[in-house]
Amino acid sequence: MLNNKSLTSQLIIYLMITSFSVVFIGIGINIWYSITYEKETFIRQNSLESKLVADLVSVPLAFYDDIEVRNNLNYLNNKRDVISAAVYSIDKKIVVRLNENEDYVFNDKQLDEVVVSNNSFLPWDFGTLKIRVAIKEGLDTLGYLEVEVGTSILTDYFIDFIIKSFISLMVLMILVYFISLSLSKKILKPILSLANVAKDVAQTKDYSVRVSHNAKNEITTLYSAFNILLKDTESLTNNLESRVESRTKELVDSLETIKLTQAQLIESEKMAALGSLVSGLAHEVNTPLGNALTGGSIISHESKNLLNQVKIGTLKKSTLVDGLEVLDKSAESLHVSLSRAADLIRSFKRISIDQNIEEQQKFNLYEYIESIVTTFSTKLRRKKITVQIDGNKELEIKSFPGTYAQIFTNLIQNSILHGFSNDIVGAKIDIVFEVIDEFILLTYEDNGEGMDEEIKDVAFEPFTTTKRNAGGTGLGLNILYNLVSQKLGGTINFTTKKNSGVQYKIKLPLDI
Amino acid sequence: MLKKSFLLVVLFLLSAISSLEASPEDKIKSIYLGRFSMFFKWPKKNDTFNICIYNDAKFSKNLLKEYKNKLPNGTTLNVIGIKVGGLSKVRHKCHIFYARNESLRKKMFLLDDFDKTDVLLVSDEHDDVYNASTISFYLKNNKIRFVINHQKLLESGLEVSSKLLKYAKVVNPVGSSDAK
Numbered sequence: 001m002l003n004n005k006s007l008t009s010q011l012i013i014y015l016m017i018t019s020f021s022v023v024f025i026g027i028g029i030n031i032w033y034s035i036t037y038e039k040e041t042f043i044r045q046n047s048l049e050s051k052l053v054a055d056l057v058s059v060p061l062a063f064y065d066d067i068e069v070r071n072n073l074n075y076l077n078n079k080r081d082v083i084s085a086a087v088y089s090i091d092k093k094i095v096v097r098l099n100e101n102e103d104y105v106f107n108d109k110q111l112d113e114v115v116v117s118n119n120s121f122l123p124w125d126f127g128t129l130k131i132r133v134a135i136k137e138g139l140d141t142l143g144y145l146e147v148e149v150g151t152s153i154l155t156d157y158f159i160d161f162i163i164k165s166f167i168s169l170m171v172l173m174i175l176v177y178f179i180s181l182s183l184s185k186k187i188l189k190p191i192l193s194l195a196n197v198a199k200d201v202a203q204t205k206d207y208s209v210r211v212s213h214n215a216k217n218e219i220t221t222l223y224s225a226f227n228i229l230l231k232d233t234e235s236l237t238n239n240l241e242s243r244v245e246s247r248t249k250e251l252v253d254s255l256e257t258i259k260l261t262q263a264q265l266i267e268s269e270k271m272a273a274l275g276s277l278v279s280g281l282a283h284e285v286n287t288p289l290g291n292a293l294t295g296g297s298i299i300s301h302e303s304k305n306l307l308n309q310v311k312i313g314t315l316k317k318s319t320l321v322d323g324l325e326v327l328d329k330s331a332e333s334l335h336v337s338l339s340r341a342a343d344l345i346r347s348f349k350r351i352s353i354d355q356n357i358e359e360q361q362k363f364n365l366y367e368y369i370e371s372i373v374t375t376f377s378t379k380l381r382r383k384k385i386t387v388q389i390d391g392n393k394e395l396e397i398k399s400f401p402g403t404y405a406q407i408f409t410n411l412i413q414n415s416i417l418h419g420f421s422n423d424i425v426g427a428k429i430d431i432v433f434e435v436i437d438e439f440i441l442l443t444y445e446d447n448g449e450g451m452d453e454e455i456k457d458v459a460f461e462p463f464t465t466t467k468r469n470a471g472g473t474g475l476g477l478n479i480l481y482n483l484v485s486q487k488l489g490g491t492i493n494f495t496t497k498k499n500s501g502v503q504y505k506i507k508l509p510l511d512i
Numbered sequence: 513m514l515k516k517s518f519l520l521v522v523l524f525l526l527s528a529i530s531s532l533e534a535s536p537e538d539k540i541k542s543i544y545l546g547r548f549s550m551f552f553k554w555p556k557k558n559d560t561f562n563i564c565i566y567n568d569a570k571f572s573k574n575l576l577k578e579y580k581n582k583l584p585n586g587t588t589l590n591v592i593g594i595k596v597g598g599l600s601k602v603r604h605k606c607h608i609f610y611a612r613n614e615s616l617r618k619k620m621f622l623l624d625d626f627d628k629t630d631v632l633l634v635s636d637e638h639d640d641v642y643n644a645s646t647i648s649f650y651l652k653n654n655k656i657r658f659v660i661n662h663q664k665l666l667e668s669g670l671e672v673s674s675k676l677l678k679y680a681k682v683v684n685p686v687g688s689s690d691a692k
Contacts, residue, residue: 059679062547064540065655068679090584137550137673140585 007191008184015180016173023172027165031158038157039126046149047114047131049076054133054145057087061095061135061142070096073145081150083128087135088144095143116151124158126151190219194226207234262462265475283378284344288337295334302326344374360512363401365440366393369431372408376416383420384427387412391433397440398511403487410476411444411504418466419448419502439490440508447501456496488512540656541636541649542575545608548632548647549583553671554607555630560590562605568612569593603631610634616644630669641683646670662686 005013053075060068069087076085077098086097115130129149135142190213197211207230213223306323309315366389373380373387380387412429420427424447432443451459458464460481465474484492490508549561561583565572572593579589592602603609608631611619615637635645641661646668648659663684665672 055675059551059673059675062550063544063679065679137675138585140550142584 007188008181011184011188012177012180015183016176019176020169020173023169027169031161031165034161035154035158039154042151042154043114043116043129046129046147047133049079050131050133050145050147053085053147054135057145058135058137058142061087061089062137066096073098076147079149081153083148083150085145085147088146090141090143092144124155124162126154126158190223194219194223198226201230205237207231207237281344281375284374285341288340288344291337292334292341295330295337298330299327299334302330359400360398361401362396362398364393365395365397365404365433366391368401368404369408369433372405373412373431375409376412379416380412383416383423384425385416385420385429386427387429387431389431391431392435395433395435399508400487400512403483407480407483407506408444410480414476415446415448415502419446419450421449424448435510438510440510442506442508443503444506445501445503450498450500450502451496452498459494460492484508537656538571538574539578542571542578544649544656544658545575545610545634546579546583546589548608548634549587550585551673551676552632554632555669556607558605558607560588561607562590562592563608563610564592564594564602564606566594566609566611567596567614569595571612603629606631608632608634611645612636616640617642632665632668632670647680657681659683 053072056072056075057069060066060072073085073087073096076082082098084097084099087095089095114132117127117130129151131147131149133145133147135145194211197209201207201209209230210227211223213220302323306315306320306327309319369389369391373389408431415429426447428447430443430445432445434441452466455464455466459477462478463474464477481492484490484506488508489512490506492504492506494502494504496502545563563575565575572591576589576591581589583589592605594602611634613636616633616635617637617640632647633645635641635648637645638648638650638659641648641659641664646661646664650657650659657680659681660672660677661684662672662677662682663686666686
């Protein structure tokens, strides 16, 4: 609460609280000591007076002179605080009493000479003092004197002492206030002055200001430090704009370089994928073209043979029939091989075009995935990897087929390059898709080597690869992540365990 | 005649009974005698405190009855009744000698045996205190008081409480003691 107050107020308040506490405790101790002393003096004085009266009444009591006993007892009657007094004979019968209204009974239980009885809870009420003194002559007890004394004199003293103490306390606190005020002004002046300068500097941004302090103490150190701070700030401020401009340019250049590099890497990735596609295409087309070439050669050879025999007139019917059958089979084989090659080329063409031309199209998802897998058939066959596609074969979606192609290309390439880098018996890839509400849930799973723990957490970050030496760019999964999340508006996550493969779950909108 | 005789007998018996009881004045005096033992000191040491009553057997009996043989301080009280002429036999035992029904100053021969001895001489005649007794009882405002001859008290070798001197009337004061 005090933290929000000014330093001057805080100093005054703390000094006043401290002074008040010290003085209050001091006054409290003084009051306690004085009251205790006064109380003891009061008891002692009344005891002495009672003993004196007891001594005075001893002879009259011995000679049954009640009048003289009363005369001596009247000494107590003149005292302000005496409530009652009584003289008892040795057989505890009342002889003389002051204050006739009181019913005096000798209390055998109260045998103490001095008793202070107080039933009040008020600190200034000290109750009553009861004194019993034996009236003796030498060793002989003649009777008893009982005196009851009020303590109003102590109460008056106590109240008077409290009032005077309170007035003293107030005067002292006023004095402390003014001393605190004077001290705070003297001590805090340089600090407050420094605070004002700091405030002005903060408002005007004028860092050329300097402060000075004549004395050599902690304040001087503070002022020197403040001046150094101002000097440094001034220097920094003056160079700040040029430094910001320079740094901004550096950052822009770096960003451009990064963008360019990223674009080049993505392009490289694409080209690599395309290269892989072309390589696959060449390999796939090579077989049917070879068959077609063989068929063509047979047709050419058989045609020439038949033509020669016709020219020389040796052609027999059976020979013609056999030759035509060979021609027919070869032509058929040629047709099949060329058709296969044409199909392959169409498929490769479609995928390669789709990867470069991005337009929304309606396509059959099952067939499209199958086509993508086909482009990898040579590599898959070489690694003895079987691919299982499971899903609705009639499902048609409207989306970006090229993006789908790139997603599955990356996934299959990852499986071949990383998951099945070493030959595994029973290697397989399962691709499952199903429609749930307005989404397609694609599950891609291989039973390869899986990922290491350290790779798992950063798998979608760019340039993360374990095959950099083998040509890996580390952009595959990053591109995959961006395509799924940004291009298709879906989500992707994966689970993996070392030597237990990887399972990707991709959730994509059915239609974009 | 018979009735008259009966009344006379009753009156005689009543007077006889009343004559056995001490008068209030004598009762107070007997108490005072016992109390004097508290305020005086005798040089002689005895196991009993002896009060000698001269010429009043009835008073002696009542005194003994009053204290039941014990003084307030627990000392055994011995009351010695002295008949006329029997003084010399017991004089050395008396702590207090109280002459009843006699004026000591008129019978000074009685005092020959007590001169300068440690006996408190008590008389019922006020004026005896000037030349015969140490203490004398007297009446004032219907109250029994006593007067002390301080000079004679000192001469008899007794010590007295200053409080008693302040309380009582004192003649022939010694030192700072004032007569009351």
